[in-house]
Amino acid sequence: MVDRVSHTPEAAGLLRRLRESHGPLMFHQSGGCCDGSAPMCYPAGEFKTGGSDVLLQELEVDGVDEPVPFWMSSSQYQYWKHTALTVDVVPGRGSGFSLEAPEGVRFLIRSRLLTDEEYAELHG
Structure with missing residues (x-):
């Protein structure tokens, strides 16, 4: 099974904290400029998702009791549907709305193109 979204060990450590x-x-x-195109981390349910959002995957993180859902706006998904995403964390200050902002780090998405076989598996 292809992971739509995965995470680095550094991101897992931050998610545990x-x-x-x-x-x-x-x-x-979401789509947008600046931090609007960065993954934003919220307490579950604090960001209201709707019909214009796509649940890409629920991330399993060692040491976290429940999966962490990863949502994307459908307009942004149209640009990213050919990619596998990896949640990483880097030094620097991201958005004030994302939970990691006070930590002096920010979440970042790294991506790679899906192979034809992976794309077919995910999109049938």
Whole structure:
């Protein structure tokens, strides 16, 4: 099975710390400029998703009791549907709305193109 979204060990460590402080988590990535195109981490349910959002995957993170859903706006998904995404964390300040902002780091998406076989598996 192809992972639509995965995470680095560094991102997993940060997610564990954020889970301890804030409870269950979720990601949402919208389209837009600046931080609007970065993955934003929220307490689960704090960002209201709707019919214009796509649930890409629920991330399993060692040491986190429940999966972390990763949502993307459908318009952004149209640009990213040919890619596998990896949630990473890098030094620097991201958006003030994302939970990691006070930590002096920010989540970042790394991507690679899906192979033809992976694309077929995901999109039937």
